[in-house]
Amino acid sequence: MMLNLLPTVILLPFTGVLVDKLHRVKLMMTSDLIQGFLAILITILVLSDHLSMVWLWGYAIVTGTMSAVFQPAYSALRQQVFTPDIRGAANSLTQLGMQGMRLIGPSIGGVLISLFTAAIVFGIDGLTFIISFIFLLFIKVACATKRVKPTGKLENQPRLKTFGKDLLGGFVELKKHAWLWVTISAFAIINVCTSGVVVVILPWLINVHYEYSSSIYGLVVSASGVGSLIGGLLFGLKKTWRHRGILAYLGMSLEALSLFLMVEISWVPGLLMVIALGGMGSMFFGIIWETSLQELVPEEAFGRVVSLDILGSIGLMPLGYLFTGWLAEVIGGVKTSILLASVMTVIIMAALSIPAVRRFE
Template sequence: MFTQDIRNAANSMTQVSVQALRIFGPIIGGLIVTSFSAAWGFGIDALTYIISLFFLFSLRSLSFQKPTEMLGKENSLKQDFFEGIVVLKEESWLWITILAFSLINIFSGGIIRILIPWLINIYYEFEPVVYGLVLSASGAGAIVCGLVFGIRQEWKKRGLLAYVGVAISGLALLFMPFVSSIPLLMLCMFLEGAGIMLFGLIWETSLQELVPEDKFGRVASLDMLGSFSLLPVGYLVTGWLAEGIGEIFTLVTFSIVIVVISILVMFNKGIRNFN
């Protein structure tokens, strides 16, 4: 949670630091697979989890202060759930976005996790390092967007701006099956990363502004539940459709659906007027 005067810059810096790793990670992974084997890649990946575990142990000493009114109060899981729902219902920007992204993540997840690797490695027959470069371009786009977003303390028309970013992301994915040039593929993923980053920063900032601090954990949990609970279904549907109607047609269809959902959401008054 950041104070209002530094919120945009702080959220941008947090996300930029995360996205910076997305630039080097895929490239290094592609080089490892190309130079050695996929087994080496999995082994090194597993080692990083073990290293991360030691950092997690250091968090055990952290303590958190509860608000005075929360001391001695124990809520059931059901109570926490419905308290979060009440907060979401008060702002159409919140509940509409969670519902919209429960669908958008199905299609974007299927594209990024299943269809893009197939497109680069099998359809275009590029080396694994090219796949790493393409994914890194997405991280680069996110970093540039994050830096630009953090420059200004305040942005107008944030509801429209956020979903314009999602639409740009969908359009970038839509063009990928029709360009075989590596620089153009990287440009598409650059725009995809920038568009999603723009939405993500506005969404994260809006949660910190609109949700009371004592309810933030409940709402954030509902956000995660709505956004990611259907991802396994999305992966299953993506594979099933790709096998039935073809990978390219599935990728194009999913990309169009992302753009259409973004446009439809922007017709809602609560989204248009969110500032």
């Protein structure tokens, strides 16, 4: 898992430049082909009894690298395709689709593994990348880079210096909008709090602290997805939302509230409702955030900005998981969840204390 995430964290600032310089659809197609080929290769290696951990380590590194290319390209492509008149509804549908797949994807994987073997399922996964490649063939968009013929001193600048300016372009764009850089900074910590609780504390809470079966844990995870689906549907019903800065952080306040309440409510229906409420609030924030990026960031710089956004979201997660596990052993899982929810609440309040965040429409 570390080898899979590390290349993504390291390469995101650089791949953002590539996304803004090269054709985004072609980058995604290349990523799909490489990941599809590797997944099918794993199947072949298992069936021929040649698979070793070295191959799996290599698989993790390459797929992590391709993720650093695909994700910012995919986000930037949505900005190109989702024109302002359909942007709100299109982002809602995209998030609904993602949440739907997160709900049924693990179940499909479990069924396939029970019917076949893990090796065969790797091959099936490889075919899904090929299907994605075929869909991308139907998307016709231009390269986002504005073609300006260099003149004067600009033409004689060293390539390394020019690349350095391109690399800093994302930071320059972020500085123009307090809403963007404040929120990315805030979520570098908020994501550590939420993911730490959900990934580390929640399984322990359900299976050990409340002594429920794994099926209840599955219901709880599904409840979050259901809440997200409801949030996406509600958001998509209205074409224009006002006071989006306040609304987005109120959504994350619901997520923080769910982290507080889930360690106090052991009644299963109540627990499911609390988790669903958090999922709904998180979805509201997610749609507002993606739409705001598409509105504020120019097309030719979007790849670099969204790469910094993804980097801020996942950069501290590996350390966050480690810290959450350590803290839970020291003070207990319940206190850890309350502490992380408290930190999250403080950061939300600090962000809302900034006028530019509150006034974002």
